[in-house]
Amino acid sequence: MTVIRVDDVYKSYGTVQAVDGMDFAVERGELFGFLGPNGAGKTTTIRALTGQIRPDSGTISVLGTDPTDDPLETRSRVGILPEQGSPPSFLTPREYLEFVGIVRDLDPEFVAERTELWADRLGFRNKLETLHTDLSRGQQQKVMIAQAFVHEPEVVLIDEPLANLDPLVQEQVKRFLLEYAADDNAVFVSTHNIGVAESICSRVGIVVDGEIVAERPLEEGLEDGSLLDVFLEHVDEAGARDLPVADRVQS
Numbered sequence: 001m002t003v004i005r006v007d008d009v010y011k012s013y014g015t016v017q018a019v020d021g022m023d024f025a026v027e028r029g030e031l032f033g034f035l036g037p038n039g040a041g042k043t044t045t046i047r048a049l050t051g052q053i054r055p056d057s058g059t060i061s062v063l064g065t066d067p068t069d070d071p072l073e074t075r076s077r078v079g080i081l082p083e084q085g086s087p088p089s090f091l092t093p094r095e096y097l098e099f100v101g102i103v104r105d106l107d108p109e110f111v112a113e114r115t116e117l118w119a120d121r122l123g124f125r126n127k128l129e130t131l132h133t134d135l136s137r138g139q140q141q142k143v144m145i146a147q148a149f150v151h152e153p154e155v156v157l158i159d160e161p162l163a164n165l166d167p168l169v170q171e172q173v174k175r176f177l178l179e180y181a182a183d184d185n186a187v188f189v190s191t192h193n194i195g196v197a198e199s200i201c202s203r204v205g206i207v208v209d210g211e212i213v214a215e216r217p218l219e220e221g222l223e224d225g226s227l228l229d230v231f232l233e234h235v236d237e238a239g240a241r242d243l244p245v246a247d248r249v250q251s
């Protein structure tokens with residue numbers, strides 16, 4: 001069943017054409033990778049998927065609803081982990097997750113139980129009562145992951161999921177995302193990191209200059225070389241320069 005559908009979407013900021021005829025669909029059970037270089041239009045697309053901006057033209061449907069028609073309904077059924085989002089500096093993780101629970105109209109006992117579960121899963125239990133301002137960037141990222149999943153959404157939109165996390169936690173989060181998607185949910189991961197896309201995604205769409213230029217299923221390996229080869233084939237020199245060094249030297 002299709003849970004995200006983006007049909008011929010365009011969005012410009014003044015003279016910059018950020019999204020330029022974007023087309024894709026994501027099904028339940030998929031961990032879909034939205035892979036593109038800096039400035040490809042990934043964040044703009046996520047903002048449209050969450051109803052924060054209205055496309056200039058084209059249509060978007062998330063769980064059967066146009067997110068700009070009913071952003072609150074969309075956000076109640078969707079988990080969002082924004083790029084470089086950080087929790088409020090003046091709250092502790094426990095207070096913030098309680099706050100998210102209230103906004104999402106969740107039972108406080110359920111939220112308290114989920115808070116413990118996420119704190120254990122990501123290893124921030126000893127920081128539950130510490131103000132975010134006193135947490136490291138990686139610890140704040142863990143709290144942001146917890147808030148995206150606390151209401152057990154059917155669709156989760158994540159911008160650069162593993163940013164700032166240490167390798168052990170990266171592995172735990174990868175495993176969790178795979179399990180979460182397989183449990184009849186959909187996880188949409190936006191990233192410029194080929195390694196991340198290759199290691200977790202069941203399917204990848206390569207985004208260049210505001211549109212998807214290639215799509216590949218990844219579960220059974222690629223027929224036309226590595227994902228890096230496919231990526232480089234479709235991304236111009238400027239995009240290739242933006243790749244993390246580890247990805248450039250890996251082929």
Ligand SMILES: Nc1ncnc2c1ncn2[C@@H]1O[C@H](COP(=O)(O)OP(=O)(O)OP(=O)(O)O)[C@@H](O)[C@H]1O
Pocket residue numbers: 013016017018036037038039040041042043044045083192
């Ligand atoms: N508010 C804005 N005003 C003007 N231009 C913008 C704005 N937001 C984004 N852009 C431009 O739109 C294009 C797409 O940006 P977007 O943030 O969607 O890319 P991205 O793929 O998420 O990049 P990155 O991987 O660097 O986060 C870029 O050229 C960017 O400079």
